[in-house]
Amino acid sequence: MKYVIILGDGMADEPIKELNNQTPLQYANKPTMDALAKLGEIGRVHTIPKGMAPGSDTANLAVLGYDPSLYYTGRSPLEAVSMGVELLDSDITFRCNLVTLSDEGEYKDKVILDHSADEISTEEARELIKAVNEHFRSKAIEFHPGISYRHLMVWHEGPDDFDLTPPHDILGKSIKDYLPKGSQSGTILNMMKESYDFLSVHPINIQRVKKGLRPANSIWIWGEGRRPRLPLFEEKYGLKGSVISAVDLIKGIGICAGLKSVDVEGATGNIHTNFEGKAMAAINELKNGQDFVYVHVEAPDECGHRNELENKVKSIELLDEKVVKVIVEELNLLGEDYSIMILPDHPTPLRLRTHTDDPVPYLIYRKNKEVLNLEQKYDEIFATSSKNCFPIGHELIEYFFKK
Structure with missing residues (x-):
């Protein structure tokens, strides 16, 4: 059978x-x-x-x-297994989306327009995640490229008391009520804010806008978990x-x-x-x-x-x-x-x-x-x-x- x-x-x-x-x-x-x-x-x-x-x-x-x-035990550790990322029991993983945010006002006032940045190509996304990793990588935190808009962040010996919102749950909404919460949520929020500053002017996003495509102008971190x-x-x-x-x-x-x-x-x-x-x-x-x-x-x-x-x-x-x-x-x-x-x-x-x-x-x-x-x-x-x-x-x- x-x-x-x-x-x-x-x-x-x-x-x-x-x-x-x-x-x-x-x-x-x-x-x-x-x-x-x-x-x-x-x-x-x-x-x-x-x-x-x-x-x-x-x-x-x-x-x-x-x-x-x-x-x-969380979404992102399952994705990490598929990507071949070795995890320790003390590691916390996170899904990292490349998203499109509106361009008005301060970061907290922006609206999430697209959780997938117009389903950005894997080739373009790899270059953007490479830039993200170069900007934020430390002994504790690193980023790994995945497919299209779906990527991974690993926080070695990181905290797990976060309250994080999936970006596809708040499409068309202001992000101010859905920003990261938790004891060390400021670390994640700062990375999201800073990513907007350099991803917005990244050559790949400049070209995407010229082509009439939405830019992947911010990372959005969510879906935390431990090795399953x-x-x-x-x-x-x-x-x-x-x-x-x-x-x-x-x-x-x-x-x-x-x-x-x-x-x-x-x-x-x-x-x-x-x-x-x-x-x-x-x-x-x-x-x-x-x-x-x-x-x-x-x-x-x-x-x-x-x-x-x-x-x-x-x-x-x-x-x-x-x-x-x-x-x-x-x-x-x-x-x-x-x-x-x-x-x-x-x-x-x-x-x-x-x-x-x-x-x-x-x-x-x-x-x-x-x-x-x-x-x-x-x-x-x-x-x-x-x-x-x-x-x-x-x-x-x-x-x-x-x-």
């Missing part, structure tokens, strides 16, 4: 007037998902434990079967597996769980990604002896954060056509029994431009156990009407594996 989870990050949403009061998942043309829904099971799952922030970190841990309330320790996935479930993602967070979760992380050329973490490459990488992993593959697609979430209605619908359609369809066709050619689960990790409503902790719709299709229901489609509305509901998110994968 082969198992595949296809996760459309942030795919769930709310009914939208411009889509005839349908959600993007309802409105999108997704014939393969809907065909699987007619032969499978639809339901809802609460991926975010009560009282925890609705992030891709906690949600993906839950989808992979790890109780976030037990195993979550997860039980091995194979020991928990008896399955050898791989994870396929363009996002360091997901790769890091997989690596911590003992899953093989597979890089795909052209995988970007946005809508301009190599969808088919991810699908074929999944099939190759299964052909080469893996029992389980976790395929993560970031595009719907990024479109939600950027309030790109048309692109969010398009990202779901591309996921259906170039990932789900390809994987199903190739699995059928293999001639083995298989099970597929499709779901988001959390909603990212276009209206809010950030995550919520509402339950998300799941679809499970089992090749050897088809149950015909011609009325059924895969979307939030059908899921809500279903009797199938998992209030504890990390228990869904055991049901999927029938353990």
Whole structure:
């Protein structure tokens, strides 16, 4: 038996007037998902434990079967693992975004315009993070470049009593009420302020503005945590597996769980990604002896954060056509029994431009156990009407594996 989870990050949403009061998942043309829904099971799952922030970190841990309330130690240390950064138990890590702030007034009066600086290219971002590291590096603090706008700060023997806000939670808002808090928050705030002074005039940002792109004119530090320790996935479930993602967070979760992380050329973490490459990488992993593959697609979430209605619908359609369809066709050619689960990790409503902790719709299709229901489609509305509901998110994968 082969198992595949296809996760459309942030795919769930709310009914939208411009889509005839349908959600993007309802409105999108997704014939393969809907065909699987007619032969499978639809339901809802609460991926975010009560009282925890609705992030891709906690949600993906839950989808992979790890109780976030037990195993979550912060977002950035998971990303550090993916980046190959060695951590000591005494290290505190932080996510460092390259963001776009408005240019009026003092730093505290600025508005956060874009958490991703127009999804800045990795090549441009590396030069900017290099400048940041040269400016701030000390025996205690260092910066490491990641992918696009997502980077890492490590504070050796640093404090961990911070109150830091994810930048995608405050898009379009003044930052003055969301600046760092904590016993040594002044260190972080000063770095953010100083970064604006030299990044605003950096040659890369000058060129970006000339091209009509938003400048990455400040760092934004958040997502602190310590080195995680997860039980091995194979020991928990008896399955050898791989994870396929363009996002360091997901790769890091997989690596911590003992899953093989597979890089795909052209995988970007946005809508301009190599969808088919991810699908074929999944099939190759299964052909080469893996029992389980976790395929993560970031595009719907990024479109939600950027309030790109048309692109969010398009990202779901591309996921259906170039990932789900390809994987199903190739699995059928293999001639083995298989099970597929499709779901988001959390909603990212276009209206809010950030995550919520509402339950998300799941679809499970089992090749050897088809149950015909011609009325059924895969979307939030059908899921809500279903009797199938998992209030504890990390228990869904055991049901999927029938353990």
